[in-house]
Structure formats: structure tokens, C-alpha cells
Amino acid sequence: MNIQTSVQKAIETLYGQQVNAAQVQLQKTKKEFKGHLTLVTFPLLKISKKNPEQTAQEIGEYLAINEPAIAEFNVIKGFLNLTIAPVYWVGMLNEINADKNSGLTAQTEDSQLVMIEYSSPNTNKPLHLGHIRNNLLGYSLAEIMKANGYKVVKTNIVNDRGIHICKSMLAWQKWGNGVTPESTGKKGDHLIGDFYVLFDKEYKKELGELHDKGLSKEEAEAQSSLMAEAREMLRKWEAGDMETVALWEKMNSWVYAGFDETYKRLGVDFDKIYYESETYLTGKEQVLEGLSKGIFYKQEDGSVWADLTTDGLDNKLLLRADGTSVYMTQDIGTAKLRFKDYPINKMVYVVGNEQNYHFQVLSLLLDKLGFEFGKGLTHFSYGMVELPEGKMKSREGTVVDADDLIEEMISTAKETSKELGKLDGYSEEEANKVSEIVGLGALKYFILKVDPRKNMVFNPKESIDFNGNTGPFIQYTYARIQSVLRKAAEQGISLPESLDTTLILNEKEEDLILNLNQFKEVVKEAADSYSPALIANYVYDLVKEYNQFYHDYSILREENEALKKFRLVLSLNIGKVIRTTFSLLGIDVPDRM
RNA sequence: GCCCUUGUAGUUCAAUGGAUAGAACGACGGUUUCCUAAACCGUAAAUUUGGGUUCGAUUCCCAGCGAGGGUACCA
Numbered sequence: 001m002n003i004q005t006s007v008q009k010a011i012e013t014l015y016g017q018q019v020n021a022a023q024v025q026l027q028k029t030k031k032e033f034k035g036h037l038t039l040v041t042f043p044l045l046k047i048s049k050k051n052p053e054q055t056a057q058e059i060g061e062y063l064a065i066n067e068p069a070i071a072e073f074n075v076i077k078g079f080l081n082l083t084i085a086p087v088y089w090v091g092m093l094n095e096i097n098a099d100k101n102s103g104l105t106a107q108t109e110d111s112q113l114v115m116i117e118y119s120s121p122n123t124n125k126p127l128h129l130g131h132i133r134n135n136l137l138g139y140s141l142a143e144i145m146k147a148n149g150y151k152v153v154k155t156n157i158v159n160d161r162g163i164h165i166c167k168s169m170l171a172w173q174k175w176g177n178g179v180t181p182e183s184t185g186k187k188g189d190h191l192i193g194d195f196y197v198l199f200d201k202e203y204k205k206e207l208g209e210l211h212d213k214g215l216s217k218e219e220a221e222a223q224s225s226l227m228a229e230a231r232e233m234l235r236k237w238e239a240g241d242m243e244t245v246a247l248w249e250k251m252n253s254w255v256y257a258g259f260d261e262t263y264k265r266l267g268v269d270f271d272k273i274y275y276e277s278e279t280y281l282t283g284k285e286q287v288l289e290g291l292s293k294g295i296f297y298k299q300e301d302g303s304v305w306a307d308l309t310t311d312g313l314d315n316k317l318l319l320r321a322d323g324t325s326v327y328m329t330q331d332i333g334t335a336k337l338r339f340k341d342y343p344i345n346k347m348v349y350v351v352g353n354e355q356n357y358h359f360q361v362l363s364l365l366l367d368k369l370g371f372e373f374g375k376g377l378t379h380f381s382y383g384m385v386e387l388p389e390g391k392m393k394s395r396e397g398t399v400v401d402a403d404d405l406i407e408e409m410i411s412t413a414k415e416t417s418k419e420l421g422k423l424d425g426y427s428e429e430e431a432n433k434v435s436e437i438v439g440l441g442a443l444k445y446f447i448l449k450v451d452p453r454k455n456m457v458f459n460p461k462e463s464i465d466f467n468g469n470t471g472p473f474i475q476y477t478y479a480r481i482q483s484v485l486r487k488a489a490e491q492g493i494s495l496p497e498s499l500d501t502t503l504i505l506n507e508k509e510e511d512l513i514l515n516l517n518q519f520k521e522v523v524k525e526a527a528d529s530y531s532p533a534l535i536a537n538y539v540y541d542l543v544k545e546y547n548q549f550y551h552d553y554s555i556l557r558e559e560n561e562a563l564k565k566f567r568l569v570l571s572l573n574i575g576k577v578i579r580t581t582f583s584l585l586g587i588d589v590p591d592r593m
Numbered sequence: 594g595c596c597c598u599u600g601u602a603g604u605u606c607a608a609u610g611g612a613u614a615g616a617a618c619g620a621c622g623g624u625u626u627c628c629u630a631a632a633c634c635g636u637a638a639a640u641u642u643g644g645g646u647u648c649g650a651u652u653c654c655c656a657g658c659g660a661g662g663g664u665a666c667c668a
Binding site for chain 1: 596597598599604605606607608609610611612613615616617618627628629630631632633634648649660661662663664665666667668
């Protein structure tokens with residue numbers, strides 16, 4: 001049964017005109033009014049040529065007579081409140097219950113292929129809170145696209161080359177005394193990060209000394225021997241110097257081992273990883289080809305540029321005077337390789353909004369170079385994670401480290417669970433498992449419930465709540481539903497495939513079914529608008545309402561057997577939606593907590 | 594300078610142009626012989642300012658103020 005369609009048909013019949021779905025604004029009726037669904041008639045006045053009240057009255061009368069699903073209606077101002085007939089409710093639930101795909105769309109042979117790039121770390125420092133947002137959004141988006149029938153390739157472009165990694169390498173060579181992750185017991189990415197910081201410290205010191213000798217900032221930077229050494233190292237690397245490349249490989253391998261651990265902990269993964277060291281040369285070729293075709297131009301110093309002024313943008317550097325490549329060059333090369341590797345229909349880049357301009361330019365450049373997909377690429381641009389005092393700054397040591405944060409969330413979850421006595425009778429292993437699910441659930445939900453486009457604030461001191469609109473609140477509800485279902489099974493209650501439709505439900509039950517019924521639509525909208533937050537907020541509303549229902553009415557102690565079974569099936573399906581939505585968010589749910 | 598994003602209770606977040614702007618945390622008060630109290634109920638508390646479009650604006654447009662980001666050899 002689709003009320004939307006029948007209302008649309010009613011309007012077309014009444015006024016003899018086609019109307020589109022957007023004009024038929026059906027929304028949930030507000031609590032203070034009688035009814036389930038409300039039609040806003042204002043957009044229809046042009047068609048009806050009557051005032052709002054008359055229009056609402058006419059449509060209401062028509063529906064009451066011709067649409068059996070509509071039991072009654074009332075009109076308040078321009079709003080037509082429709083009440084759905086009692087016999088339709090259980091039928092709706094039966095339909096939902098029978099859906100083997102949980103409301104999701106399966107992939108087919110001719111599904112579109114979407115490639116989603118996310119994470120994209122530099123190899124000179126460990127992941128931080130900003131990366132966590134990126135990873136969670138990227139992974140969740142991939143799951144959401146899959147749930148809408150797309151084929152998805154999750155990809156990661158690792159920025160493994162460049163001056164930044166040379167800085168770490170140089171610092172390690174100079175002051176590292178040959179330490180390794182094994183010898184220090186440190187994760188590889190953290191170890192390398194430490195050397196990056198060390199380089200920066202020593203470089204600052206050198207600049208300070210030069211400054212004291214009376215040099216200006218620019219002169220000092222130009223004369224810095226440390227920076228010169230780092231540049232020399234990069235040059236050697238690009239020239240393929242054996243020793244440099246070997247060191248680079250060794251240090252990067254430490255970093256990857258560290259990243260892998262963090263990714264695993266976060267529960268994110270990739271189908272294909274690209275390395276900039278393998279794509280930048282292709283980028284260079286593309287740029288040089290563009291140059292020969294006259295798409296780009298060369299300056300006197302030998303640097304290569306794109307003139308984008310006719311597109312309303314500036315000139316953009318593509319190759320430095322010394323012939324080395326920049327970020328943009330690499331992205332062009334990576335794009336080329338990807339489309340060679342996969343028949344991609346849609347390319348999505350999950351990258352922070354600080355790079356909006358970069359992707360605007362990339363899109364134009366790819367288009368100019370003749371890549372069909374240039375114009376169609378999507379930059380899924382998300383906001384920064386800020387601290388109460390502002391942006392995270394590595395120099396000021398205010399960066400929230402990903403590994404630390406994850407560890408802290410899990411241990412806090414464990415403490416809280418213990419205090420509440422939730423872990424009584426659990427083995428150490430089980431307790432750890434639940435703590436991990438809950439701790440990570442709190443972290444992930446906290447980040448994903450926010451509109452991705454917006455900057456968000458994270459307060460490390462207050463940490464993350466476990467009550468209210470949080471992951472654990474929803475996980476708790478899920479666990480309680482499982483408990484009720486277990487108890488029902490113990491009592492030997494079997495749940496029917498299809499429920500008796502003559503049951504009369506209460507208001508809360510009807511509302512819950514209405515909410516469940518929206519699930520498919522929400523999943524679709526989440527994909528269309530690239531917003532995991534939509535799903536998170538939807539499931540929170542559902543859970544909040546279920547908790548109220550759970551509090552007001554009993555399930556297992558209900559004496560009417562048919563009603564008891566209905567409530568069990570209702571709970572079962574709410575549990576299913578929680579599990580499904582959470583899996584789209586990359587969050588686990590526990591059977592007990 | 595120019596360009597982009599953004600501004601909602603004390604705080605963190607909601608609200609396809611629709612009815613009296615929803616939640617949560619925090620504050621204050623209440624609920625447990627009953628299926629998991631990480632729950633439920635109640636009270637106080639908000640749209641940055643000024644115009645405009647509209648039957649109707651937190652939402653769209655213009656201007657001001659505040660915040661963040663980008664802006665040719667960092668990624």
C-alpha cells in the first residue's frame with residue numbers, strides 16, 4: 001500500500017491535472033493533531049483554484065470515500081490530516097517483516113560502479129581525529145551506496161613520497177641511532193611521526209640561529225642546511241638512488257603496519273590501494289602531453305602551468321621549475337590509472353573542505369585533458385573537527401591522536417559498564433568484546449550523526465557521552481530487544497510469518513510502524529545527499545520512540561496472545577532496522593550489554 | 594583584496610519553504626515489588642542583525658556583523 005501514490009492519484013482525478021511527487025507533500029502529522037499523515041495543500045491551490053480549506057476538504061472527502069486505507073480526515077487551515085484505517089497497520093508490518101533484504105537494494109549485473117576514495121594519509125605522521133572522521137564517512141558512504149544497489153570500490157591513495165617523508169628519514173638518519181618499532185615497542189607510524197616532529201624542532205632551532213645572525217626569515221629558510229639536505233634526499237629519491245629508496249621503503253613499511261592496525265581497529269578497509277610514488281610519473285606524462293597539445297603553458301623558469309582564468313579561476317602550477325611534481329600532478333596521474341583499472345561510472349573523493357578549490361581545479365583539468373569523468377567527479381567535502389579552543393594544531397600539540405582516542409573510548413566504555421554492573425558474569429574476553437563494541441559505537445556515532453558538510457566540535461576533556469543521542473543508547477535498546485526475544489523463545493513462543501490484521505493497535509504502535517515504513521526512503525535519501533547523518537538521526541528517533549513504547553506497554557506480560565506476538569514481531573523488526581542502519585554506519589551491535 | 598563555507602537553548606546536534614523550531618548533555622524536580630534504569634516523565638532555556646521574495650522563511654535573495662577555510666612552486 002502506498003498512500004503517497006493514492007493521494008497523488010486522488011488529486012489528479014479530482015482536478016484533472018498531472019501533479020508531481022514534490023507537490024504532494026505528505027508528512028507525519030504532528031503530535032498535537034489527530035491523524036497519521038498530513039497533506040500540505042498550499043502547493044495545490046493553483047490546480048484546485050480554491051482556498052486552502054476548501055481544497056483540503058475536497059481531497060479529504062474524496063479519499064475517505066475512494067481510498068479504503070483512509071479511515072477519516074480533518075482539516076486545520078491548509079493542512080489535511082489523514083487517519084489510516086486500523087486494518088492497514090498490521091498489514092504494513094507484515095510487508096516489512098517479509099522483506100528478506102531488510103529494505104535494501106541488491107547489486108545486479110548492470111549496477112553502476114562507484115569508486116570511493118577515502119582516508120588518504122601522509123606517511124610522515126600517525127592518524128588523528130580528522131582522519132577518523134574521513135575514514136568513518138568514507139566507509140559509511142560506501143556501505144550506503146552498496147545498500148542502494150551500486151557496486152563500490154573503496155580506494156585509498158597513500159601519499160608516500162615527497163619532502164615530508166624525507167624530513168622524517170633525515171631526522172632518523174641523523175639522530176635515530178638505528179631505532180625501530182621493534183626496538184622501541186612503538187607503533188611504526190608514531191615512531192616516524194616523532195622523527196618528523198624532531199626534524200621540525202631542529203629546523204626551527206637552525207632558523208633561530210640564522211635569524212640571530214641577522215638574516216631575514218626568507219634568507220634563513222634559503223640558507224638552512226637541514227632543509228637543503230632534505231631536498232637533496234628527495235632529489236636522490238626521484239633519481240632512484242638505491243640507498244635512499246631502501247631507507248624510504250623500510251620506513252614506509254613501518255608506517256603501513258601502524259596504519260593497518262588503526263584501520264583494523266576502526267573497522268574500515270579498502271579494495272585497492274594506490275601509492276603516489278606509483279602514480280606521480282603518470283601525472284607528469286599527462287601534464288607534458290597537455291603541454292604539447294597547448295592546453296598548458298611553460299614559464300621561462302621551466303615550470304608548467306594551467307591558465308584557468310577563462311573558467312573564473314587562477315593560474316595553477318602543475319610542474320615545478322625543477323621538473324618535480326606537485327599534489328595536482330599526482331591526482332591527475334592517479335585518476336588516469338584508476339580509470340584504466342576499473343570501469344568506473346562515478347568517482348567520489350572523500351576529502352576535507354579545505355580542498356574545495358583543489359577539486360574544482362582537478363575537475364576542470366581532467367576535463368581539459370579529455371577525461372570524460374572530469375566534469376562528473378564528486379568531491380564529498382566534509383567539515384573540520386575542531387577543539388573547543390579552535391583548530392587542531394600539531395605544532396601546539398593539540399592534535400587528538402586516533403589510536404589514543406580509540407583506546408580511551410574503549411577503556412571508558414569498560415569502566416562505565418563495570419560501574420553499572422553490566423559486565424557481571426562475563427569472561428574477560430567477552431567483557432573486552434562488549435567494551436570495544438560500545439566504545440567504538442560511541443565514537444563512531446558521535447562523529448557520523450553530524451551533517452558531514454559542517455565543522456564539528458570535539459571536546460576531549462568532556463569526552464563522549466554514553467547516554468542520550470549516542471551510539472550506546474541505541475545499542476542498549478538493541479540488546480534489550482534481543483533479550484526480550486530470547487525470553488520469548490525460552491517461553492516457547494513462535495513468531496508467525498504473517499500477523500492477524502484485525503488487531504487494534506495503540507497510537508505508539510502505529511507510529512512505530514509508520515517510522516519503520518520510512519526506512520527504505522531514508523536509505524535512498526542518504527545516498528542521494530551523501531549523508532550518513534540522515535540515517536543516524538532516523539534510527540535515533542525510532543529508538544527513542546520505541547523506548548517510550550517499551551516503558552508504557554508490556555510485551556511479554558501482555559495477556560492477549562495475538563497482541564503479544566505482534567509486539568514481538570514489531571520489536572524484532574525494530575531490532576533489524578537498528579542492526580541494518582548501524583551496519584551502514586560501520587557500527588556493531590551487541591546481543592547483550 | 595578576492596573566492597568559498599558557516600552562524601539555532603549554557604553546551605553539542607536536528608528541522609525536503611509548512612502548523613506552537615525538535616532532541617540530547619548540563620541544571621532543577623519526579624518514576625523501579627514489573628520484559629535490562631546506559632531507561633522513562635516533568636520544569637526553565639534558542640533561530641547573529643537589518644531589509645526583501647512568499648499565503649507561510651531557521652531554510653531562498655541582498656546588505657552588515659561574527660567564525661572557519663582557500664588564494665600560483667605544502668600535501
